[in-house]
Amino acid sequence: MAPTASNRTSKLRRLMNVLGPFFGLILVVVLFGMLLYIQDIRSEMEFDGATGFKAFMETARSIEYAQSDTFPGLKAFLSGANSKIIFIQTVIVAIGALGMTMIIVSGGIDLSVGSVVALTSVVGASLLVKEYHPALVILLTVLAGGGIGLINGLTVAGLRMMPFIVTLGMMGIARGLAKWMAGNQTVNSPPSFVNSMMAMHEPMQFLPLPPGVWLAVLLAAGMAVVLQQTVFGRYVFAIGSNESTARLCGIRVRMHKVLIYTLAGLFFGFAGLMQLSRLTQGDPTVAIGLELDIIAAVVIGGASLSGGTGSILGSMIGALIMAVLRNGSNQMGWPNYMQEIIIGIVIILAVGLDRLRQRRATTE
Template sequence: MPKLVWREPIETTTITNRPPGGEGPGPEAGLETVPRARLSPEAEPGPRRRVITLGDIAGRESGGLVVLLVAIGALTLASDEFLTGNNLSNLARQVAIFGIIAVGQLLVILTAGIDLSVGSILGLSGASTAQLLVAGMPILPSILLGVGIGTGLGIVNGLLVTKALLPPFIATLGMLGIARGMVLLSTDAQTIQGVPEAFQTIANGTILGIPNLLIIAAAVTAVMWFVLTRTVFGRYIYAVGSNPESARLAGVPVRMVTISVYMISGLLAGLGGVLLASRLGAGIPTAGTGFELSAIAACVIGGASLFGAKGSAIGAATGALIMGVLNNGGNLLAINAFYLQIAIGVLILVAVGFDQLNSRRSATGG
């Protein structure tokens, strides 16, 4: 299996034939530049290299998969209703939108950033799409505009981080307030009702008995998995999260990669808003409140590191599924929702604790 090797940067050295006392190289001056470090499939062994393989990524996912299987097994034994078709269909619809947002959030986290605006962007995109539909616009253009709103706000987030040099936390926290204020103003804090039945079918329909939402979420996860594991852009994302300065010296377009991940996060948040409006049959201005924290939690539970460069699309989707299964099981067993919040909080602390422990072991060679 090819290994992705990140080589530490080597400073560039330029040798010029500069005339004595001259201000710069003459027209005949020779230039020789020592090549910078580069990202390559194979590289010579070195004392300071770091190797990223698909096996490492799968190892980080395994913990989440074990937790998921244990939770499913326990709920199967505890409740006869858990494995019923109706309950599994509802669970799939509940988890799908969280999974889509979590995958988008993952890309930002892989670059050691964070996007706190996804919940508000979801609410704005969903309500805007509902408004356009009620005003008589056809379904497809309404959906495209709704997703476009999320994409545009994601680009603004990326520009604030790369151009204005704002910390991701501050930039996206500001966007959280802006997007939520925009949706409340545009809707006068009122639910937008009267969307077409055909629009509602998008999220509530099925194909061969499989909910459409689950199919869409699986497709988004598969595409992001392919991007992260099989494309140069995916390698760039991990490189930026590992060390942005080293990535820049290696020729990685750090600024463009950073803007792109925020754009994709906004796009998927916009898609989630459209799908939620379709599922509920209305545009709700307060929709998505708290979703950003759920998305971050899903990524962390699924094996992502908030310090960047660690995590996978399948892991983020698994984390979202774990949270959905716990909430669904709690409802079936009539467990107080506050206890479920505590359980999810404990899972986050355990996941981060294991990540820190593994990082220290790797640093010390233990």
């Protein structure tokens, strides 16, 4: 059969699914680049109190005649050092998003991530204080996250409860446990190579990146293969796409749900380890609301909360977009509340655009 026009558009559409988040990232970087560029020029010209349209016009004119090649703001934004900071800021959200992508693709949700990160960071710090071998500490910390995930999974699958409710409960439980364990204060971890996983050597250069970044990249690559290429990954998609079909096709849905939440818990434990490394202390009050950042990253990356779609690459780009937004707003000198508003708008825009695109696709 010869390919028809509609065939070609549907192929294009699928390509767009992959490239959409990429364009978003580029757009955000370019946008902040332009804003900073304008800001640089304006600060250089030192306008005499002109505001509004007049100021804008003068700015626009001045861009043409700009002689300076300093652009301190723009350069700082695009510098290797700043890119490094963006990557480091992304790591925790990104590692969390690896687990969350799997859960969301399977049609679930996990709200306990922030608390689990806090809990595992306290677990790790406490173990370091007790002078366990750092390698063992890493293992136990990650396993602690897996343990929480296992409980989530068993509850969701065993009692057939909504994951939203189960993990909402776990959010409180894990946070409370963290505070209890830490005696309601931070636990300073003694120096060890755990602390150096997110340490910034040579802060003025892009390389070397801290090992945590490389680990995140490695884990992401591994997870992408697991989710896209393995039979297990196909089952995750199958369960999220249509649970009844999955059952009909002999997939052991409940067992897989336990597996999914447990595996994701391991990632959350790992994110907790990164949190510990970054602060060099276990803090039971850290990462409040982190789960929402992670969910936002996954959703910006093209996943649907109703399950069955999503990709690791998309989620990683989503996490980067979030970090660039934060970082760019900082560079602009915008107050914190502006960042929150902007990130909120971007989430709605990203998902709204996706919906529009899909609606057009179905009405074609």
